[in-house]
Amino acid sequence: MHKPILDAVQLAQLIASGECSASEVLSASLDRVASTDCKVNAFTELTIDRARAKADAIDAMRVRGERLPPLAGVPFAVKNLFDIAGLATRAGSKINRNRPPAEQDAFLVGQLETAGGVLLGALNMDEYAYGFTTENTHDGPCHNPHQLEHIAGGSSGGSAAAVAAGHVSLTLGSDTNGSIRVPASLCGVWGLKPTFGRLSRRGTFPFVNSLDHVGPFANTVAGLTLGYDALQGPDPLDRACHATAIQPALPELHKGLDGLRVGVLGDYFNDHASPAAQAVVKLAAETLNARDEVAWPDAATGRAAAFVITASEGGSLHLDQLRARADDFEPLSVDRFIAGALQPVAWYLRGQRFRHLYRDRVNALFKDWDILISAATPISAPVIGTEWIEINGRTHPCRPAMGLLTQPISFAGCPVVVAPMWPAGTCGMPIGVQLIAAPWREDLALRAASALQAAGVASVRGVEL
């Protein structure tokens, strides 16, 4: 069994202390990718020359005795919808490969670089982020490192799989309806979907402007939090970046559960969770001293609104290419894009009008609760190509059903940490638990995550590849 690699905090400490160099850490990451990614297919492009130059620069800073930034020498990689200077931003598509190379990095890539991170490359995803499985026909499916014939989840499947496979300890993804939380759940890694508007999306290829979030994956809570803190920063050039200041969460982690009121989501969230998913929720609830069941308001309606808004905005965004090059789209999603483009506007407007009512009802919950818990996915990762799944006796189309438990939460914009947990009865496959907090309270979700990790009930597990 390959041991989990060190996390971002540990790597940065080793490099800062001189116990190993940034170049050595980079070489170890590149060796791991070279020897195992042929099985996982997480990476679509490597930026080796750029990474070597950055690692050399970090090592030179240390030799000169300069103070190193917090992620100095830590390799990271990003979903291939983030702009990387010099590369065409694929967003998982064939069509975008004809676009000119990006002239500059996405805002968040710049944030991690400024913090000393070493960009290793771009990662596999569902085309234009419209999917929960990363079964990408153009680049090939991303395989779940824990069982290669199973999906990694999506749409940020490469981002979760690269961490689970031990390629890197930190990656970036995007989440419109669950695209960070679903692959984090299915690959057994930590993932954070921040508050809508917390992190800048500038320099990312959009899917649904009304709903798109961006955020990190990592192999420990400390690494996730260090990465998240480095990503923070107001960006007046992104109209959807509502945060006007940085609120570091790392100093909060040590506070544990002290004073936190934790509840468990019932009803809709229980009905759509398999027995294995219910079991990890129960274990998380016991660990976090959560005894009360809480009703999330209008979950099915929230999911419906997110669904129709996604279809309309996604279809509309790509209408020109759907007219001209429909056969160059991903076969698994092109018909959904077209259906969305044809939808009556009344559906879309009802969804958007509902969102404010929904926000007020959801935010009212957090007067009584600090953290709410639910499973992140109804089941563990199905085999690649699965069309139908059964959840508690009801048959669902597999691909959209993977987002049943995430869509109602992101539609409200609440921050969520996914904790990797390992139920019995899934042949060793993980199911994540969502730790949901009020808008702008990522710190509370990360504290709950830290408590689960400290108790030994949530962790990233090594894989043999």
Place this chain on the structure above:
Amino acid sequence: MTDEEAVRYVNIMSSVLSLPLTAARTLRVASHLARNAQIAEVLDGVAFDASEELAAIYCPAPFPEVKPIGTEHA
């Protein structure tokens, strides 16, 4: 929405939007649209006041005043 209605709607709307579809694709798109219609029906149950309007850019809650996290309980 029946299957026939969905196909008819797809044919009309794809023509309006100048989006050419093969017969096979029309059927697949109609199938997706019929499922979207089922999901959209959930929203029909919501009673809206006329004042409920769209926001250009959604904000889940006002960004809080800058102060160290956690000091509100101190």
